[in-house]
Amino acid sequence: MAPQEVGDSKRIPKAVIKRLSLYSRVLQNLEMKNTAKVSSKELSEQLGLNPAQVRKDLAYFGQFGIPGVGYYVADLRSQIKKILRTDREVRIALVGVGNLGQALLSYTGFIREGFQILGAFDVDPGKVGTTIRGVHVYPIDELEERLRQLGAEILILTLPREAAQAVTDRAVRCGITAILNFVPTRLVVPPYVKVHYVDLTIEIESLSYYLK
Amino acid sequence: MAPQEVGDSKRIPKAVIKRLSLYSRVLQNLEMKNTAKVSSKELSEQLGLNPAQVRKDLAYFGQFGIPGVGYYVADLRSQIKKILRTDREVRIALVGVGNLGQALLSYTGFIREGFQILGAFDVDPGKVGTTIRGVHVYPIDELEERLRQLGAEILILTLPREAAQAVTDRAVRCGITAILNFVPTRLVVPPYVKVHYVDLTIEIESLSYYLK
Numbered sequence: 001m002a003p004q005e006v007g008d009s010k011r012i013p014k015a016v017i018k019r020l021s022l023y024s025r026v027l028q029n030l031e032m033k034n035t036a037k038v039s040s041k042e043l044s045e046q047l048g049l050n051p052a053q054v055r056k057d058l059a060y061f062g063q064f065g066i067p068g069v070g071y072y073v074a075d076l077r078s079q080i081k082k083i084l085r086t087d088r089e090v091r092i093a094l095v096g097v098g099n100l101g102q103a104l105l106s107y108t109g110f111i112r113e114g115f116q117i118l119g120a121f122d123v124d125p126g127k128v129g130t131t132i133r134g135v136h137v138y139p140i141d142e143l144e145e146r147l148r149q150l151g152a153e154i155l156i157l158t159l160p161r162e163a164a165q166a167v168t169d170r171a172v173r174c175g176i177t178a179i180l181n182f183v184p185t186r187l188v189v190p191p192y193v194k195v196h197y198v199d200l201t202i203e204i205e206s207l208s209y210y211l212k
Numbered sequence: 213m214a215p216q217e218v219g220d221s222k223r224i225p226k227a228v229i230k231r232l233s234l235y236s237r238v239l240q241n242l243e244m245k246n247t248a249k250v251s252s253k254e255l256s257e258q259l260g261l262n263p264a265q266v267r268k269d270l271a272y273f274g275q276f277g278i279p280g281v282g283y284y285v286a287d288l289r290s291q292i293k294k295i296l297r298t299d300r301e302v303r304i305a306l307v308g309v310g311n312l313g314q315a316l317l318s319y320t321g322f323i324r325e326g327f328q329i330l331g332a333f334d335v336d337p338g339k340v341g342t343t344i345r346g347v348h349v350y351p352i353d354e355l356e357e358r359l360r361q362l363g364a365e366i367l368i369l370t371l372p373r374e375a376a377q378a379v380t381d382r383a384v385r386c387g388i389t390a391i392l393n394f395v396p397t398r399l400v401v402p403p404y405v406k407v408h409y410v411d412l413t414i415e416i417e418s419l420s421y422y423l424k
Contacts, residue, residue: 179419180419202233207406207408
């Protein structure tokens with residue numbers, strides 16, 4: 001197996017990064033079934049992709065497959081986790097403990113992947129000071145102080161639209177460079193800050209397109 | 213403005229369809245500010261894309277821009293809604309009224325876009341028969357009968373993983389062809405059924421990749 005060669009992240013399409021995560025999910029399932037090897041064909045079939053796509057995606061990062069054998073499941077998964085940098089604790093904080101925030105605090109997918117939501121923030125005095133699914137809710141006034149203390153790297157925003165930009169500005173000023181935004185609004189951030197938008201409206205609209 | 217020419221949906225990349233929805237969101241904001249015209253440059257800047265991308269995406273569907281003028285905001289938006297088929301009521305049902313399900317029932321983005329969640333389903337006797345954010349919760353046993361009655365086209369799945377495939381099979385048998393799946397599991401469906409996956413783990417993993 002060749003050493004992992006992570007190129008300039010700017011040159012690797014976003015879609016490739018997302019598919020790496022999908023591959024990791026399939027490999028995890030195979031590992032649980034004690035499957036040792038997998039071909040690009042088998043891997044691709046489970047995701048409705050074509051084998052060439054899988055090989056091309058992985059080729060961005062090095063030479064992982066062995067001709068005539070395929071990939072070693074455990075090894076490929078650990079390589080992908082290294083590439084995605086999820087082979088360590090990913091430190092997350094969440095702002096806005098409404099229904100969606102609470103749903104995310106108890107999202108089994110995060111727990112399974114070992115992601116740690118280290119703290120949550122809200123303005124509601126009824127929520128501040130409580131612990132939801134093991135996560136303490138801090139007052140939003142303490143955002144800067146607590147983010148530093150918790151060592152949070154990724155901020156999840158599930159707060160009302162009106163407050164989203166102001167909270168973003170505060171978080172960015174104290175070092176947050178990655179935001180997962182569920183609020184249906186575009187955020188203004190410096191170029192070095194990465195924002196991923198989860199806009200549920202867009203998912204429904206694009207499904208609507210495919211209805212016959 | 214040339215007539216809308218929707219080609220074979222198979223030939224249009226998924227990413228284009230999702231961007232159409234983003235354009236629609238920006239155009240909606242411009243409309244609210246009473247802006248009559250917009251250039252591809254202005255449109256692209258608001259989304260961090262390049263103008264050529266915007267022009268190329270729209271070119272899949274016809275000739276919308278006027279050289280030297282740009283696009284008429286209201287007209288382009290209504291054309292995009294036609295393409296996405298959101299110029300009509302989009303009929304949605306939801307299965308699984310936990311935290312995430314409840315968050316979606318009250319998601320303001322859906323309401324703003326005029327999407328109608330017509331009914332919800334759950335197994336919990338404490339939830340069945342109640343109305344959450346104006347949406348009635350039916351027992352899952354009545355799934356087939358109610359989906360037909362409600363004329364649901366899109367099914368949102370926010371139920372536990374163990375139940376996801378069985379509910380999918382039942383829904384597909386009674387005519388559902390579009391599913392928005394929040395459950396972190398791959399669903400097996402016939403080729404004519406479109407499933408969009410919202411896997412929140414993948415969003416976090418790809419953000420992790422971009423952390424320096």
